[in-house]
Amino acid sequence: MAVRAVAGRFISCIHNNELLLCHRSIVGRTRRSSSTQAVEEPRPIASRTVITNPSHHTSDHIGSWYTLEPNTVKRLFGHGGIPKPYRTLCDAFFESSLMVRQPALSTIDYIKRSNLNLPPNKFMLYGNNGVGKTISLVHITHFLAEDGWVLVHVPVPSQWRRVFKEVVPSATNPDQYDHTRDSVMWLQHFRSQNTELLKSLQLETSEHYTWTQREATEVGQPLMTLADFGISRARFASDCVTAIIKELKQCASQDRCKVAVVIDGINSLFCPTSRYRLEDLTYLPPDRFTIFRAFLSLLQSDWKNGVIVGTIDKRDNEGERRKSYLPRYLLRQKGWEALDPFIPIPVVDYDEVEMRSAINYYLDRGWLQSPHSGSDVGRKELAALSNHNPLTFMEICKSI
Template sequence: MMSRNLRHLCRRYSTFRTSETSPGQHNQKQIGLFYSLDKDLVKQLYGHGGFPRSFMKQTKTFTETTIMVRQPALDLMDCIKATDFNKPVNRYVLYGEKGVGKSMTLAHLLHFAHEEGYLIVHVPWVSEWLRRVTRLKEMSNSQTKEGFVDLPLDAAAWLLHFKSQNHTLLKADTLKTSKQYVWSKREVTEAGSPLLQLVDHGINRVKYSCDVIEALLQELKHLSTTKQCKTFVAIDGFNGFFYPLTRLNTPTKRKVKPEEVTLTNSFLELTKSDWNNGVIVVTADQLAVPDEHQESFLPKYLLYKKGFEHLDPFVPIEVTRYNEKEFLSCASYYRDRLWLRGPPETEMELKFTSACNPYRFMEQCAPL
């Protein structure tokens, strides 16, 4: 009897794709359906980060990149469309338990922002800067801020990401700096220089990359407020900025605090509500910090007192596990991609063992 009901549900939700590829046109009719992204667009928007690593591996296996249309993304898009951009920027916090799709929701919103003509300021994962220590990780004392440290290679890589995501808008040559920036006796970015020139300076002269980011973000706040552009800020794992310690050490083996990193200071300045004509969307994620004994996934807990007060007031938007339609749609997609095999009863078993958690469901399908 159970398998008969399951087959009935599978037939009912056999359609798991939508032909509507524009996020701005997505609505309630497309909830639970997957839409495809063009390869060139994926390279531009997510080539330097934006998708979870497990999802990137999956796209190579599936030979395509698709995103499921889900309610949290639609809710946030509706909020953005109804925004009065003459008022201070609205701040939104995506939250939810591990593996429910916060990063994927943010990826969907990045595509929406791109299509709507926003200049995108995107940090794919805060912990890459503060907690992922690699052989190539370089840290130096800031030359302009006493007591701060720079992460020049990380900053230069982020500027490449920013340039890639916004190359069309930056090439228009309508966005210009509002003041002069002196980097050394011979290196100066004059007032009225194209914003792209400022970005390229940080990429080509890595030692100045952190200072360039600080200048760039200040310019974007000014350009947005003066209606020269509209800016979409997206930061994944934002609560990582407020965890007491990083994995960075000074030469004297002293642990570096997040607030002592110049990149932290620059992006916290950007996420203040002292500018307009923009949108700020961040995620609060348990995976953004190394503490394994976390009591809650709620923003008030993960952001700590300092982070909560920094963002207050904000609009919280919860990302939940799959509902029944989303689960069956995802199961149908996995079967189509030969990621899931076996008899129809398999879906019912996986529904219970994964508890409809998107990441857990994907992991459990891999060996089947």
């Protein structure tokens, strides 16, 4: 009926030689009505929780967003841990917010119920690309920091095997090779995350470490002294990482602290080859890297008062070993035996509640500008285009 009415008015205008005037009148009314409708349509408000301590998050908060304080982000993730695309998005939003999801809640609950008098429990998050494994790990890392755990956090170990900054023969072991600059960067990361906690725990070195004829770290020095020395003397940075890990394992076994090992892409530690070539043009196996050996020692069951949390990601394997995202395939026999037993925690795409919450958050922050994005049709299109995958959803919204 509406189409017939409009057509009739056009015909009438033609007969009266007023087509142009009528066309302008109709278009003007249409634009004004659509503009008024877009203004009047309320913008969805993101589901948020004011509870910023992850230890208090429950299943009632699933799908809600919580915001990390800027100082917390700088202290815990200033040297890595949050993926660069997500960090860029947080900068655009002027806040660092995470969605509360079940994998992180399950891991936190398991950690709370762990018996710390036994060897460390191991929790491995796995799933397809872009489902949110690393962001869940950020949530868990925040909980561990708030709960008083000493963090041994490795954001991207695969870089030490593929895109290393500098590799030189070890200053103390001729059969090993050191990542000097990468080790310095990790020591800075460790110092940023744990300085205040280590001061209160008053952890001290239990051994005498001789570096040169003139330089040594005496028994009874604050543990952070090792990190400071490695940062100032890059040649010994990898050995300082090894010393810190050894001291932390001993302190934890003596009930002096709790140590949380957090490794994003833990399967990278078990890849058989690296991209570093020796003089004979053969590729160096990663188990000859000092820093790899240091972190692999943390996966052993010869200490207590600890937990090990990691992600298993096929993108951290070499190209020909990425056909499946399942742990047994990506870890190989060596990694499977090193981590056994561990608790597998699947991370999947957004469900309907989480998808709706993600769209509402983007609308709330003004990232989705189209007035149709919040409609039922627009939401269905966004869900279909992204297939409910968090990373794909973030990428398709870049150009919207």
